[in-house]
Amino acid sequence: MTAPSPALSEERVPTFARGTRLQHDRVRDQWIVQAPERAFLADPVAAEILRHVDGASSLGGIIDTLTIVFDAPRDVIARDVLAMANDLADRQVLVWKA
Amino acid sequence: MTAVPPPPMSLLAELTHRCPLQCPYCSNPLALEPKAGELSTEEWCDILDQAAALGVLQVHFSGGEPMARKDLPVLVRHAAKAGLYSNLITSGVLMNRDNLAELSAAGLDHVQLSFQDADPQQAEIIGGMKGAQPRKIEAARLVVEDGMPLTLNFVIHRLNAERVPAMFDLAEELGARRVEIAHTQYYGWGLKNRAALLPTRKQLEDTEKAVAAARERFGNRMAIDFVTPDYYADEPKPCMGGWGQRFLNISPSGRVLPCHAAETIPGVTFPNTREASLADIWGKSELFQMFRGVDWMPEPCRSCDRKEVDWGGCRCQALALTGRADATDPVCRRSPDRGLVDAALSEIAGEPEAFVYRRYTTPE
Numbered sequence: 001m002t003a004p005s006p007a008l009s010e011e012r013v014p015t016f017a018r019g020t021r022l023q024h025d026r027v028r029d030q031w032i033v034q035a036p037e038r039a040f041l042a043d044p045v046a047a048e049i050l051r052h053v054d055g056a057s058s059l060g061g062i063i064d065t066l067t068i069v070f071d072a073p074r075d076v077i078a079r080d081v082l083a084m085a086n087d088l089a090d091r092q093v094l095v096w097k098a
Numbered sequence: 099m100t101a102v103p104p105p106p107m108s109l110l111a112e113l114t115h116r117c118p119l120q121c122p123y124c125s126n127p128l129a130l131e132p133k134a135g136e137l138s139t140e141e142w143c144d145i146l147d148q149a150a151a152l153g154v155l156q157v158h159f160s161g162g163e164p165m166a167r168k169d170l171p172v173l174v175r176h177a178a179k180a181g182l183y184s185n186l187i188t189s190g191v192l193m194n195r196d197n198l199a200e201l202s203a204a205g206l207d208h209v210q211l212s213f214q215d216a217d218p219q220q221a222e223i224i225g226g227m228k229g230a231q232p233r234k235i236e237a238a239r240l241v242v243e244d245g246m247p248l249t250l251n252f253v254i255h256r257l258n259a260e261r262v263p264a265m266f267d268l269a270e271e272l273g274a275r276r277v278e279i280a281h282t283q284y285y286g287w288g289l290k291n292r293a294a295l296l297p298t299r300k301q302l303e304d305t306e307k308a309v310a311a312a313r314e315r316f317g318n319r320m321a322i323d324f325v326t327p328d329y330y331a332d333e334p335k336p337c338m339g340g341w342g343q344r345f346l347n348i349s350p351s352g353r354v355l356p357c358h359a360a361e362t363i364p365g366v367t368f369p370n371t372r373e374a375s376l377a378d379i380w381g382k383s384e385l386f387q388m389f390r391g392v393d394w395m396p397e398p399c400r401s402c403d404r405k406e407v408d409w410g411g412c413r414c415q416a417l418a419l420t421g422r423a424d425a426t427d428p429v430c431r432r433s434p435d436r437g438l439v440d441a442a443l444s445e446i447a448g449e450p451e452a453f454v455y456r457r458y459t460t461p462e
Binding site: 025 | 151210246247275276318
């Protein structure tokens with residue numbers, strides 16, 4: 001996991017790149033990310049974040065929601081969300097809406 | 099083997115063996131299925147539902163040329179409805195703006211487009227089809243224009259290994275998100291043409307360097323899959339992630355196989371979707387249990403600490419080279435049959451032999 005890029009603004013709106021998506025695997029009861037030629041397991045934290053990626057919510061909005069859901073300090077949630085968004089954008093799972 | 103196997107992850111749906119190309123390393127069996135024997139649309143839809151219920155996550159529509167099936171958009175739509183991620187493995191030569199738009203609207207997730215070479219003339223010699231390269235390039239453009247992720251697949255052999263750097267250039271130019279540089283595997287057609295196709299060690303090393311350079315150059319912009327020719331390895335590949343562990347292959351006529359070459363295995367009945375459910379075939383059929391796990395293994399596999407790493411290697415390769423499907427993969431340095439692989443390698447010092455095209459009309 002790379003450190004969050006300082007350039008990653010909370011105003012940015014993430015969305016799944018075409019050909020990638022979050023999916024619940026009913027048979028194994030787990031969340032997975034479907035991508036070209038591979039499916040990888042989303043751990044519970046990743047799944048929780050990715051479930052809020054809807055192409056409309058900004059990173060800041062997702063952080064606000066999760067801060068309430070987890071009743072945790074906002075800066076802790078922000079660190080997790082920004083690091084993960086940065087990593088998944090790097091790996092072409094997430095892209096930024098214009 | 100009494101333990102319940104894990105559910106399969108992936109289904110290779112070989113819709114047809116019909117194909118306008120004639121690549122001499124085709125992964126289809128030597129005996130090709132006639133159109134009359136192919137499963138119907140309804141049969142495939144039922145298979146897709148069963149596969150999803152069993153735990154399959156991704157379906158790879160393949161062939162032959164899967165776009166030769168007129169019902170492909172129906173099958174893609176059905177797969178999407180069942181929650182399956184759909185991948186089209188195509189030569190691209192039958193693709194046009196209209197049929198791609200139809201597949202896109204049906205929910206196709208990804209296209210893997212094969213190229214025989216970066217050099218158009220050489221590509222068309224290998225594929226045995228004039229005018230194929232411009233059609234493939236047009237297909238790549240249409241996929242990228244649609245916004246769907248695109249993988250370019252190159253099968254590597256003695257006659258094109260030099261051009262791996264040019265293949266990466268082509269992939270970049272066309273906007274591919276993934277590239278597969280996959281050395282030929284030597285069973286079926288590939289084995290028949292091994293003397294023409296097997297690369298030299300120098301060629302292999304050059305392809306390794308080209309792949310390393312491309313990884314450096316593209317970083318995360320392009321995912322690169324590299325498959326080596328295992329004849330040069332000291333240990334076998336974990337073929338299919340283990341027999342009956344992750345992967346299902348269904349032939350055009352409904353035979354269910356642990357890998358696409360498994361129809362060569364003698365002395366076993368091939369289960370068929372027309373006769374049994376996918377769940378029963380996966381869990382209980384003789385074929386899927388035959389080499390599942392480690393109980394079937396001979397020495398030196400049985401006492402080897404890598405037995406659950408490589409699962410004894412490839413059963414079809416063991417069969418093709420030693421005549422015994424339950425032998426240790428002869429690629430392994432510990433195999434008593436390794437000499438068979440070394441003999442093949444020593445034969446490539448001379449001029450490459452001519453190859454035989456895979457022709458749809460030539461039953462073996």
